[in-house]
Amino acid sequence: MSFAAAVLLGAIQGLTEFLPVSSSAHLLLARAFFGWELPPEFALAFDVALHVGTLAAIMAFFRVEVLGMTRALPGVLSATPSPSARLLRLIAIGTIPVVIVALAFNDIIEQVLRTPAVAAVALAFGAVLMLVAERAGPRTRAEDSISWWEAVLIGCAQATALIPGMSRSGTTIAVGMFLGLRRDAAARFTFLLAIPAMLAAAAKEAIALTQMPLPAGSASLLIAG
Structure with missing residues (x-):
């Protein structure tokens, strides 16, 4: 992948992550459209870089x-939590x-659902929703x-985003x-809820990355993305 391609994919991630459209779908469709085939180890490293940047x-x-x-963490289990501690509790539940x-x-998601066709259908469904x-x-x-059960429902909605699109x-x-x-309230809770999920995803990919040697010249592409 060229330097320009890395910059373009990074821009797509940055623009679409904060809009109610799927960044993973747009990255998948962009790679398919331009015919960019990435080595598995580099694709994983690039995903880590994009996650870290977005986070x-x-x-x-x-x-x-x-x-x-962070300051409210000691009181998260209190019977009378502060507003920040209560929010932290809801995010944990969600x-x-x-x-x-x-x-x-x-x-199943990685091997079966990560295709342009699935992404296109999911994008259309999300638009209707x-x-x-x-x-x-x-x-x-x-x-x-x-409430706690509403946090669970919103968390279930976040889980569907594992499907590309x-x-x-x-x-x-x-x-x-x-x-x-x-x-605005739904958007704020959404992005705060994304923080632990993105942290976990980046950590998981980073651990897997330690088992794979990166191709030569990858560092500049990761920084560009």
Whole structure:
């Protein structure tokens, strides 16, 4: 893969990760469209680089919330948690579904579902879901009104994003809006919920990467992406 291709794929990831469209689908379709075949070990390293870049952007933008939850960690199990501790608890609960699905179905997702056809169908489904959510009932709730079972539902929506083409942000925001959350509240909870999932994904890929030698000249491409 050329330097320009790495920059383009990094730009696609950066632009689509924060929109209610699937970044993984756009990366998959871009590679298929341009005919870019990546060696497995480099593809894995490139995914790690993209995850780290996206995660850094999210944590920088939500640095106040992240710092608040970090400080509130000792009181997360309190009977009367602070708002930050309660939010941290909801994020932990909401992360459980994606962990279960990833552990149980990762091989099927990677070997069977990671195709341009699946991504295209999932993109269309996600678009319809967002349109329906926009026309749903009143949306007046803030993220501090989310209950534990609603966090589980939003977490289940995040788990569907393991399917290429299902937008993590689009699906979770849509479910939040169906539950009556304001669009901005649903978006904030969505991106905060993404932090532990992205951390886990990047760590998993980084561990796997230690078992694979990278092709020569990979470092500059990873930095470019």
